[in-house]
Amino acid sequence: MRLGILGFLMVSAVATLPTKAFSGDDLRKEIDARNKFLPLPLGKVRPEGWLKKEGELATAPRGLCGDMSILEDNVWRKPKKIKRRGATGWWPYEQQGYFMDGITRIALVMGDEKLMDAAKKTYDAVAERSSKNPNGYFFCDDGGYKKDWAEGKDEGNDRQRWFKTGVEGMYWSMAVFSRGLLAEYMATGDKRLLEVLKQEFRHYYNKGRDEKLRGKPVTGYELYLNRGMAMLGPMAEYIRLSGDEVAYGRAVEIFKNNEDGMLKNYLAGHPTTICHGVTYNELTKLYAIGYLLTGRKDYLQASVNAYDFVEKNHTQPHGVHTAQEFLKGIGSTKGTETCDVADYMWSNLWLLRATGKGKYADIIERAFYNAAQRAVSHDYRTHVYFQTPNQIPGHEVCGKQAKYIKCHRPICCARNLTRILPNFIGHGCMKTADGLAVIFYIPSKIAANVGGKDVAFHIDTNYPFLGDSKIVFDNADAAEFPLKLRVPGWCSNPAFKLNGKKLDIKADSDGFAVIARPWKKGDAVEVDFPMEPRVVEGVEQYIVDEKGKEAHMRGHGKPIDIQGFVKGAPFAYVARGPLTFSLPLKTEDDAKAALVVPQKNIKVSAAPAPDGWTWGDKPPVTLEVDLQKIDWPIGDPPKLPAKTFKLDPARVVRKTLIPYGCTDIHRMTMFPVAK
Numbered sequence: 270m271r272l273g274i275l276g277f278l279m280v281s282a283v284a285t286l287p288t289k290a291f292s293g294d295d296l297r298k299e300i301d302a303r304n305k306f307l308p309l310p311l312g313k314v315r316p317e318g319w320l321k322k323e324g325e326l327a328t329a330p331r332g333l334c335g336d337m338s339i340l341e342d343n344v345w346r347k348p349k350k351i352k353r354r355g356a357t358g359w360w361p362y363e364q365q366g367y368f369m370d371g372i373t374r375i376a377l378v379m380g381d382e383k384l385m386d387a388a389k390k391t392y393d394a395v396a397e398r399s400s401k402n403p404n405g406y407f408f409c410d411d412g413g414y415k416k417d418w419a420e421g422k423d424e425g426n427d428r429q430r431w432f433k434t435g436v437e438g439m440y441w442s443m444a445v446f447s448r449g450l451l452a453e454y455m456a457t458g459d460k461r462l463l464e465v466l467k468q469e470f471r472h473y474y475n476k477g478r479d480e481k482l483r484g485k486p487v488t489g490y491e492l493y494l495n496r497g498m499a500m501l502g503p504m505a506e507y508i509r510l511s512g513d514e515v516a517y518g519r520a521v522e523i524f525k526n527n528e529d530g531m532l533k534n535y536l537a538g539h540p541t542t543i544c545h546g547v548t549y550n551e552l553t554k555l556y557a558i559g560y561l562l563t564g565r566k567d568y569l570q571a572s573v574n575a576y577d578f579v580e581k582n583h584t585q586p587h588g589v590h591t592a593q594e595f596l597k598g599i600g601s602t603k604g605t606e607t608c609d610v611a612d613y614m615w616s617n618l619w620l621l622r623a624t625g626k627g628k629y630a631d632i633i634e635r636a637f638y639n640a641a642q643r644a645v646s647h648d649y650r651t652h653v654y655f656q657t658p659n660q661i662p663g664h665e666v667c668g669k670q671a672k673y674i675k676c677h678r679p680i681c682c683a684r685n686l687t688r689i690l691p692n693f694i695g696h697g698c699m700k701t702a703d704g705l706a707v708i709f710y711i712p713s714k715i716a717a718n719v720g721g722k723d724v725a726f727h728i729d730t731n732y733p734f735l736g737d738s739k740i741v742f743d744n745a746d747a748a749e750f751p752l753k754l755r756v757p758g759w760c761s762n763p764a765f766k767l768n769g770k771k772l773d774i775k776a777d778s779d780g781f782a783v784i785a786r787p788w789k790k791g792d793a794v795e796v797d798f799p800m801e802p803r804v805v806e807g808v809e810q811y812i813v814d815e816k817g818k819e820a821h822m823r824g825h826g827k828p829i830d831i832q833g834f835v836k837g838a839p840f841a842y843v844a845r846g847p848l849t850f851s852l853p854l855k856t857e858d859d860a861k862a863a864l865v866v867p868q869k870n871i872k873v874s875a876a877p878a879p880d881g882w883t884w885g886d887k888p889p890v891t892l893e894v895d896l897q898k899i900d901w902p903i904g905d906p907p908k909l910p911a912k913t914f915k916l917d918p919a920r921v922v923r924k925t926l927i928p929y930g931c932t933d934i935h936r937m938t939m940f941p942v943a944k
């Protein structure tokens with residue numbers, strides 16, 4: 270049932286009543302306090318060493334983040350006549366929305382003023398458009414979207430509307446672009462942008478599920494139709510920054526409207542099995558954000574369960590789940606769309622903020638050092654749409670979309686990948702209630718203000734190639750606060766030194782060790798996370814349809830709700846710290862190799878990465894392992910053998926593995942097993 274204007278007004282009247290008697294400041298404080306970690310303004314964590322070099326390659330004129338022509342010619346700045354072709358007419362807004370978000374952030378992180386100025390022109394144009402529309406509309410001025418916006422409602426899972434008018438795509442694109450607006454506002458304090466966000470979110474509404482679906486579990490298809498709900502993410506951050514009680518009341522109601530089917534089902538541990546990957550990331554983390562707004566623990570648990578589910582059932586050794594473009598289980602030839610690398614990292618940042626648990630930082634780090642490095646070419650000028658753990662010469666999978674080119678179509682991945690670097694670097698150090706936390710051990714310089722005092726420190730580190738890092742303070746005046754240090758989940762025996770003396774501290778249950786003291790120039794904390802190579806065994810699994818056959822992506826117009834997994838071939842891979850390792854392949858024969866389990870003698874060669882190092886240079890760390898030559902008639906697709914091989918010492922050879930992030934296209938990451 271569609272609500273008429275009258276129905277909408279009634280809903281609005283309810284939505285504008287705050288559920289608690291908040292004053293704006295109290296609301297802001299309450300939400301801030303629920304965030305276990307809060308981001309520092311972008312630019313307060315600056316990369317150094319090899320990471321700075323990576324940022325420079327990305328923002329160079331031919332780098333994937335530095336192409337000014339995309340900024341000059343973007344639809345948010347100069348609205349163009351677009352054809353409203355239902356499910357795709359809004360694409361340019363989505364794609365260039367990702368770009369605006371990524372570019373704004375990387376410009377701030379790198380201190381790139383040229384990029385900052387170019388981005389600002391778009392925000393100026395949007396502020397101007399918004400100020401001329403009393404209802405805050407700033408999407409574009411054709412295609413009939415304006416009328417939809419004026420009606421002020423996101424129809425949730427209305428399939429007809431999604432495919433006929435693409436109205437969900439309008440909201441989805443607004444959500445994507447609004448993240449850039451927030452980044453720009455947080456960095457500049459430009460009040461006009463806060464006004465844009467205010468008008469936007471005071472007019473956003475989503476009625477949730479159709480009556481006829483009530484009580485049923487939410488399906489991946491339904492989530493796909495309800496992508497506009499992603500507006501709740503930037504809306505919540507806007508509310509935290511503004512204390513806007515009207516928007517707060519509205520957000521609380523939209524969360525309630527969408528509880529049915531989603532919340533109960535996720536709490537029972539059964540999130541939707543097959544779902545479009547980006548949709549899954551954008552929507553299932555929202556209840557963790559809803560917890561930050563409302564304090565409802567069941568909201569948080571729902572998102573925690575959704576992410577436990579995807580980690581267990583869909584996540585690949587390179588650190589990101591399959592998304593081809595739908596979640597596809599775990600498999601050596603299954604693809605991961607580059608958009609999902611960016612979105613999986615972003616979603617886990619929200620879970621980190623909401624739970625305070627270091628395990629989400631472990632996940633982000635693993636994604637960054639593996640999948641993120643292969644989403645782009647080593648020179649940051651080309652990218653893939655899909656990456657897979659194994660690519661065997663003569664048996665390549667994912668076709669053209671696994672090749673490195675300047676821009677794949679649709680353009681989503683080329684634009685979305687711009688968010689990866691700044692979101693990782695920008696969250697390297699975060700604020701806690703009363704101090705700071707080192708989230709990622711990256712070569713960097715950090716500036717922050719704690720309790721009114723300026724604090725500065727830098728991190729010298731060989732992580733993730735070696736386990737040692739040194740945090741050295743640079744502020745002249747002492748500032749007293751607790752410094753939290755993340756201890757990665759894989760490290761059981763971390764060592765700490767303060768000013769050269771051994772410290773006997775341990776990680777708490779969230780994975781953080783704490784040192785509280787006055788910090789001043791010259792104070793140094795040394796951390797060491799000893800890295801042992803480890804062999805991880807697993808079994809591939811696939812999603813099947815009603816007939817038990819492996820399910821593939823279907824046309825966007827058809828239902829895609831298929832339940833259940835079947836097990837595939839056994840596999841094993843090698844990891845050390847957050848890095849996953851692969852065998853570079855030159856010929857098909859190179860792939861006829863099984864990993865010997867257990868490995869008795871892995872030889873580690875590890876050295877610091879020199880300044881200016883890139884992932885395409887000589888790897889700083891390599892592992893020599895035992896592989897067994899096997900007879901494997903490699904088919905197409907090159908599915909792993911279904912059996913485990915019997916160990917045959919006569920056929921064992923020593924081979925060198927390199928970090929997954931350092932490989933070219935041809936590699937073997939998930940090996941058959943020899944025991």
Ligand SMILES: [Zn+2]
Pocket residue numbers: 606607608609680681682683685
């Ligand atoms: Zn994409």
